[in-house]
Each structure stands twice: as C-alpha cells, then as structure tokens.
Amino acid sequence: MTATLRSAEFQRKAGIAAGIAWLVSMAGLTLAACLSGGCGASALQVHAGVADIAGQTITASGEQLLEQRARDLRAAVEEAPARDVALAGVEAVQTRYAPAVAAYDALRLTHDAYVETLVLAAAGDLDDVARWVRLASRVVASWAAWSTAGRALGLDVIDPPAELLVLTSIAGGAP
Amino acid sequence: MTLSESLAAISSIAQSASFAVPPGVARDVAAVIHAAAGISARLAQQGRTRTQIVEAIRRVPDIEERIAEQDAEAARLIAARFGEEP
Numbered sequence: 343m344t345a346t347l348r349s350a351e352f353q354r355k356a357g358i359a360a361g362i363a364w365l366v367s368m369a370g371l372t373l374a375a376c377l378s379g380g381c382g383a384s385a386l387q388v389h390a391g392v393a394d395i396a397g398q399t400i401t402a403s404g405e406q407l408l409e410q411r412a413r414d415l416r417a418a419v420e421e422a423p424a425r426d427v428a429l430a431g432v433e434a435v436q437t438r439y440a441p442a443v444a445a446y447d448a449l450r451l452t453h454d455a456y457v458e459t460l461v462l463a464a465a466g467d468l469d470d471v472a473r474w475v476r477l478a479s480r481v482v483a484s485w486a487a488w489s490t491a492g493r494a495l496g497l498d499v500i501d502p503p504a505e506l507l508v509l510t511s512i513a514g515g516a517p
Numbered sequence: 518m519t520l521s522e523s524l525a526a527i528s529s530i531a532q533s534a535s536f537a538v539p540p541g542v543a544r545d546v547a548a549v550i551h552a553a554a555g556i557s558a559r560l561a562q563q564g565r566t567r568t569q570i571v572e573a574i575r576r577v578p579d580i581e582e583r584i585a586e587q588d589a590e591a592a593r594l595i596a597a598r599f600g601e602e603p
Contacts, residue, residue, distance in 0.1 A: 353542070390570045397575040404580050408587070415591040425599040432591045443584060450577040457574050464567035 385471045386464060389478070392505045393457050396481060400453060403492065403499050404446055410497060411439050438495065445491035449484040456481055479510045528554035 418431030456477040463469060485502045492499035531550035538544045596602070 350542075386567055387570055390574050394574045397577050400577045401575070404577065408580060408583055411584070412587050412590075415587055416594065419591060419594040419598060425595060425602075428595045428599065432588075432595070435591075436588065443580070446580065450579065453577050457571070457576060460574065461571045464571040467567065 385469055385474070386460065388509070389460055389471075389474045392478065392503070392509050393453070393460060395503045396506050397453060397457070399500055399503055400446075400449055400485075400488075403488075403497070404450075406497055406499075407439075407442060407446060407492060407495075410495065411435065411443075414439075442488070442491040442495055442497070445484075445488040449481070449488045452477075452481050452484040475510060478506060482506060482510050524554045528552075 414435045415432055418435050419428045422428035422431050456474070459470075459474060459477055463474075482502055489499045489501070527550070531547045531554060534543075534547040538547060
C-alpha cells in the first residue's frame with residue numbers, strides 16, 4: 343500500500359485528479375457568475391471600454407498639438423530679427439492655433455460629458471444605452487471638427503477608434 | 518497591473534511552459550496552472566463592479582494651463598533675446 347502511494351505513477355495521477363477537481367470547481371464558479379451577472383460584456387462595459395480608448399487617443403493627439411505649437415512659438419522668436427517681429431510672430435502662431443485648440447477643447451468636453459453619463463449610470467445602476475450612443479455620436483462629430491482644424495495645421499490627427507465608429511453606426515446614433 | 522492582467526500573464530507563461538517541458542508531471546502541472554489562471558482571470562474581470570468599470574476610463578486632460586505656460590514661455594524667450602520691454 344505504502345509502495346503504491348509512493349510510486350511516481352500514483353503521485354502523477356493524484357496530481358492530475360486534484361487539478362481536474364480544481365478545474366471542475368472553478369467551472370462551477372464561472373457558471374454561477376454567468377448565471378448571476380451574465381457572461382457577455384454588459385453595455386456599460388462596452389461603452390466604458392470604448393470611452394477609455396477614445397480618451398487615450400484624444401489625449402495623444404492633444405500632446406501632438408501642444409508639441410507642434412511649442413515648436414512654432416519657439417521658431418517665431420528665434421527666427422525674428424527684432425522684438426516687434428517676434429511679438430507679431432508669436433501672435434500669429436497663437437491666432438493660427440486658436441481654432442484647433444478650441445476644437446480640441448470641445449472634443450474634450452464632449453468626451454467628458456460621455457464619461458460623466460457613464461459614471462452617473464454606474465452609480466445609479468441605470469442603463470440608458472440610447473443616451474450613451476447619442477453622446478458617443480457627439481464625440482464622433484466633435485472629432486471630425488477637431489480633425490479638420492488639426493489637419494489644417496499639418497497635424498497627423500488620428501481618426502476616431504474603429505470601436506467608437508462601430509458602436510455609433512450599429513446603434514444608428516444621431517448627434 | 519490589475520489582478521485580471523496578472524492572472525492572464527501567469528496563464529500565458531504556464532501555457533508556454535506546458536509546451537516547452539517534456540511530457541510528465543511538470544507538463545501536467547503547467548497545463549493545470551494555465552487553465553486555472555485563465556479561468557481565474559476571467560472571474561476576476563467578471564467580479565469588477567460597475568463603479569470600478571467606469572473609474573478605469575481615462576479622461577482627456579485640459580490643455581488650457583499648458584497653452585498659457587507656452588505663451589508665458591514665449592514671452593520669456595522674447596525678453597531673454599531682445600531684453601525687457603522698453
């Protein structure tokens with residue numbers, strides 16, 4: 343009996359049996375989780391994921407805007423032969439970038455409104471998917487205005503993430 | 518790194534190990550760890566509350582302050598290059 347218990351084959355089988363038992367219990371837990379909360383991603387999870395990706399992409403393009411603006415301001419001063427020319431050059435850069443800065447800010451606020459609605463929905467345990475899609479559509483519309491303004495400055499503005507476009511087109515959300 | 522991501526990484530490492538080692542106890546153990554960590558990762562994700570889901574959304578920062586800093590820096594550069602305004 344002791345010899346059997348000590349054999350490598352027995353220990354191997356015991357290890358596998360313990361593993362299978364563990365897996366069966368975990369599968370049971372998974373099933374319980376699915377039955378209680380649903381296995382698929384909830385609408386809130388989907389919107390939160392898309393809003394997160396959109397937020398990252400917008401932030402990245404904002405950094406690009408800031409870098410290029412800083413470069414242009416520096417060049418306006420460094421290339422100017424006199425104070426008046428430098429002042430005029432800086433003002434010209436500020437004016438040239440103003441529409442893009444405004445468009446970027448509008449996009450930021452639209453994204454913020456979208457996220458804020460999701461946060462409120464999570465707190466109140468309310469799902470208003472139609473409203474989320476409308477807000478997501480507004481983000482897409484603001485993104486278009488930002489793209490136009492950014493590209494006019496020569497910025498390589500990234501398009502809205504495919505997930506965001508799919509989310510708004512499938513649900514037929516109107517701005 | 519979140520719990521879910523850590524478990525997913527462990528699952529992935531265990532899967533690689535199960536391919537790398539010869540058949541035997543070590544491979545069986547690696548296979549079991551791979552499966553268990555994979556399921557646990559899924560469960561950890563399922564367990565996130567609605568608040569945790571929305572708190573993970575990254576917001577877009579306001580650039581107004583940095584724009585103002587850039588303008589102030591340009592004014593400083595002008596002063597440094599051409600002297601203070603007469």
